[in-house]
Amino acid sequence: MRERLPLWLQDRCEVRPRAVAAVGVVLLAAVGFAGQQYWSARPRAVTVPAVVAPGVVPGAVPGAVPAAATAPAGAPASGAGAGGAGAAERIVVDVSGKVRDPGVRRLPAGSRVEDALAAAGGVRPGTDTTGLNRARVLVDGEQVVVGAPAQPPPAAGPGGGAGSGPGLGPGPGPLSLGSATVAQLDGLPGVGPVLAQHIVDFRTARGGFRSVEELRQVDGIGERRFADLRTLVRP
Structure with missing residues (x-):
């Protein structure tokens, strides 16, 4: 059949080795590209992070008892040393005079006279507090007297000199x-x-x-x- 065809058609239909090699290379490249796309688009397994319950320390051994629970009674918990001692500083003052509930009061360090009056129930109605500095910082062991009468002047000396008058x-x-x-x-x-x-x-x-x-x-x-x-x- 081929021999009956014209020569120019026989040349066109002839399969040359170079053409076969070129087609093979193209096919291999197409197959490789398709394989790479398939591999990158494949579904992958996702690891779900573990859920930690509130109050549970990660990495703690199940069933272990916290150190604070095993501490002896009255012992300070771990980590509550110096900070707890500083927060627990208190002063003791005596509030007397015209207040609703006079007596000894324990207040945080740095409290002022106003805080001591509030701890004693407040000043009684009608009390004159003109000479009382409510903003003064209290010190441990002091006494706050509310509504005390003014101190009387000393008696005049025998010579009645300057500085001894009323x-x-x-x-x-x-x-x-x-x-x-x-x-x-x-x-x-x-x-x-x-x-x-x-x-x-x-x-x-x-x-x-x-x-x-x-x-x-x-x-x-x-x-x-x-x-x-x-x-x-x-x-």
């Missing part, structure tokens, strides 16, 4: 630096209105006096004047 001297007993008014401080020996105001300003800025020694830091009080005042006042 309102110019301290009353009986040490004068409280934490609650004294400017007029009361003015009655101390060697303390005038200006210095008395300096003492009140210092008390307001520092939140009160924690010791009599802090009087040395008040502007206008030297060593000699402090020596005269130290036995006449208290924090």
